[in-house]
Amino acid sequence: MKNLIKTWIKKNIPTKFIELISIKGISITKIPHEASVISDLFPLRIEEDWNTHFELLDFHRMLNPNEERVSLNVELFFYAASGQFLAKKYIEISSPLKQSLDLKMICSELGVKEDGCFAVFHQNNSSWVDDQNSFLAERGYIGYSNKRMGPIKSYVHGNLDAIALSSMGKLQLLGNTSFFSKKYNLQHILDKNFDYELFFVNPTLKTLAIEVEEKFENSAVVASIDIPPNGISSYKKRHVKKNNYSQIIIKSKLYLCRPLVFKIMPTSFDVFHG
Amino acid sequence: MAFFPLANSAKADGYCTLHNYPPNDWEPTKNCAKTVWAIYSNGQKWITKELDVLEVGSSKTYFYADILSVLALNYIPLILLQFRKSPLQKELEELPGHEFTYHKVPEWRATVGFSLNQAQTSYQGEINPFPSKASLLTFHPFIQYNEIDNYLLFMNAEKSPVFRSAYIEIYHSLTKKFMDKVAVKSNQINEIPLNHYGFKEDQLPVFICRTMAGIPFGFGISKDEKMLSLEHTHPPASFAVHGNRFAVQGQIKKQWFNILKPISS
Numbered sequence: 001m002k003n004l005i006k007t008w009i010k011k012n013i014p015t016k017f018i019e020l021i022s023i024k025g026i027s028i029t030k031i032p033h034e035a036s037v038i039s040d041l042f043p044l045r046i047e048e049d050w051n052t053h054f055e056l057l058d059f060h061r062m063l064n065p066n067e068e069r070v071s072l073n074v075e076l077f078f079y080a081a082s083g084q085f086l087a088k089k090y091i092e093i094s095s096p097l098k099q100s101l102d103l104k105m106i107c108s109e110l111g112v113k114e115d116g117c118f119a120v121f122h123q124n125n126s127s128w129v130d131d132q133n134s135f136l137a138e139r140g141y142i143g144y145s146n147k148r149m150g151p152i153k154s155y156v157h158g159n160l161d162a163i164a165l166s167s168m169g170k171l172q173l174l175g176n177t178s179f180f181s182k183k184y185n186l187q188h189i190l191d192k193n194f195d196y197e198l199f200f201v202n203p204t205l206k207t208l209a210i211e212v213e214e215k216f217e218n219s220a221v222v223a224s225i226d227i228p229p230n231g232i233s234s235y236k237k238r239h240v241k242k243n244n245y246s247q248i249i250i251k252s253k254l255y256l257c258r259p260l261v262f263k264i265m266p267t268s269f270d271v272f273h274g
Numbered sequence: 275m276a277f278f279p280l281a282n283s284a285k286a287d288g289y290c291t292l293h294n295y296p297p298n299d300w301e302p303t304k305n306c307a308k309t310v311w312a313i314y315s316n317g318q319k320w321i322t323k324e325l326d327v328l329e330v331g332s333s334k335t336y337f338y339a340d341i342l343s344v345l346a347l348n349y350i351p352l353i354l355l356q357f358r359k360s361p362l363q364k365e366l367e368e369l370p371g372h373e374f375t376y377h378k379v380p381e382w383r384a385t386v387g388f389s390l391n392q393a394q395t396s397y398q399g400e401i402n403p404f405p406s407k408a409s410l411l412t413f414h415p416f417i418q419y420n421e422i423d424n425y426l427l428f429m430n431a432e433k434s435p436v437f438r439s440a441y442i443e444i445y446h447s448l449t450k451k452f453m454d455k456v457a458v459k460s461n462q463i464n465e466i467p468l469n470h471y472g473f474k475e476d477q478l479p480v481f482i483c484r485t486m487a488g489i490p491f492g493f494g495i496s497k498d499e500k501m502l503s504l505e506h507t508h509p510p511a512s513f514a515v516h517g518n519r520f521a522v523q524g525q526i527k528k529q530w531f532n533i534l535k536p537i538s539s
Contacts, residue, residue: 007516029515055416057415059513065450096476096478129513132519133516134514134516134518135517137513141415143416150498150501152422152501152502153416154395154501156505182300183299185298185299187384188385189293255300255379256379267392267500268502270393270503272398273398
């Protein structure tokens with residue numbers, strides 16, 4: 001009963017109002033409409049020497065290992081950095097449980113030429129997941145590669161239930177915002193010897209204003225970034241020998257404005273969630 | 275949050291950067307200087323050593339090799355770093371509880387990583403002691419090909435300092451074919467080479483451990499040793515959000531545990 005009440009409150013009262021009473025009630029994302037499936041908004045890098053790979057799994061057979069393969073499609077939605085919808089691709093779940101998707105190749109077929117973001121929606125054929133009031137969620141494994149830096153991909157998982165697709169085909173952005181600005185202190189120190197690029201997506205219905213403060217020992221620089229809904233933008237830090245190690249503080253109205261971090265080293269790179 | 279892991283691998287050197295600042299500005303916390311302790315197991319007791327003090331707002335990187343040197347040891351299977359205000363006894367029967375209120379959105383984390391030559395890889399991590407009666411089911415979808423050495427790293431910490439043994443069973447998820455079972459120990463980082471199993475690009479290995487839980491990682495090292503890749507593999511709960519997702523996880527685990535049967539050797 002208690003859980004039902006909690007769920008009702010979460011579904012029907014915006015978090016920003018609940019926050020006025022107690023921060024314990026804060027939920028960083030919304031509960032989607034019934035019978036929806038959820039995806040992260042994954043950064044897509046296909047420009048210059050970058051490529052993005054997605055490890056697509058057969059959720060149905062992983063959730064129901066006793067069952068045979070059923071004919072199911074997965075839908076990939078591609079968005080420009082401006083948030084504009086660009087293209088959709090249906091992929092049929094193959095006989096193996098896993099397909100490695102080369103997104104540069106898929107984007108080339110679709111006429112998508114620029115970096116942006118994408119979402120991956122599975123069909124939910126497992127009613128027992130609905131019975132637990134849960135939603136299928138694609139939280140990825142994305143492998144980024146750069147042909148200047150050898151054959152290895154840097155893998156990272158999704159970590160935000162950013163967007164939902166209902167059974168009626170309606171999309172819903174799930175990010176919650178507050179009345180008040182929130183700070184997120186990146187729990188990673190930027191090394192003066194390397195370049196970094198921090199990617200932010202906007203999982204809300206309004207343009208998201210972000211301030212990125214890079215704090216050095218005795219100084220700081222602040223960059224302002226506006227990201228349209230469904231869009232993506234980045235903060236670039238170039239290595240400057242005179243500066244020392246720096247700390248990143250991100251200010252926005254998102255409860256958790258956590259970037260995907262690309263760390264570029266002399267002969268390699270690393271991608272991780274901040 | 276309780277501990278920050280510092281581990282090593284056969285080829286790459288481990289490091290862990292601790293941060294004495296909270297991840298957000300809206301959950302309550304008490305900002306204060308924190309003493310850093312290293313804790314490791316000798317198989318019978320947890321051995322503790324005070325390292326230094328981190329001032330408010332500061333970060334510090336601890337290297338596995340440096341801690342070994344401080345402790346005058348040649349090898350430690352896993353070092354746990356902990357922020358404390360009160361001192362610890364030199365030897366403990368159980369891992370100590372934590373003394374600070376930590377943030378949850380997200381968890382207060384360290385930068386946990388490995389370096390090799392000029393390459394580094396890291397994730398934002400922490401570890402809480404796992405209950406001794408727990409199990410693991412995970413799929414590894416990002417084994418890499420073309421001149422990459424792949425490993426599964428399995429990291430476990432439990433309250434008891436005993437090095438408890440268990441087996442990780444490895445299967446093809448599509449055919450359910452049993453491939454191998456590998457002995458692992460608690461309170462360690464266990465490194466399992468994967469290349470010799472010959473998993474193909476469209477094959478999805480599944481790993482189960484019926485008597486121990488832990489954090490599994492896919493770790494890749496390019497054969498020219500110029501680049502590393504590290505990410506944890508998901509627990510089954512990650513397939514679902516909201517509602518009773520741990521019931522979903524339980525159901526998935528139950529089905530796979532019943533289907534996957536090792537061939538006794």
